[in-house]
Amino acid sequence: MKDQKRWVVWNAEKVGTGDSARITKVPYSIRGGRASSTDPATWSTYEEVKKASEFFSGIGVIFTPEQTLLGIDIDHVIEDG
Numbered sequence: 001m002k003d004q005k006r007w008v009v010w011n012a013e014k015v016g017t018g019d020s021a022r023i024t025k026v027p028y029s030i031r032g033g034r035a036s037s038t039d040p041a042t043w044s045t046y047e048e049v050k051k052a053s054e055f056f057s058g059i060g061v062i063f064t065p066e067q068t069l070l071g072i073d074i075d076h077v078i079e080d081g
Contacts, residue, residue, distance in 0.1 A: 001069075002047065004045070005043045005044055006061055007045060007046045007048070007059060007060070007062070008027040008042065008049060008059075008062060009029075009049050009056035009059055009060070010025040011025070011026050011028060011057045012025060012026075025057070025058070029042035029044070030049055031044075037062055
């Protein structure tokens with residue numbers, strides 16, 4: 001899976017204003033600009049994003065309908081620890 005071009009980097013960024021403001025993970029392409037979950041031209045291999053990851057908050061993987069992988073988002077499931 002690491003050899004497949006389905007990896008992006010992301011930054012934690014504040015979106016919204018006032019009471020609706022929140023921090024979210026914004027995906028970026030290592031070639032510049034935002035990455036798109038529907039545009040493979042903005043994705044890279046794991047090794048490519050690993051090299052660029054020191055300039056971002058983290059690494060992410062793109063899941064597509066054609067693949068046989070399952071991902072579960074478990075943000076905000078642990079409180080106080």
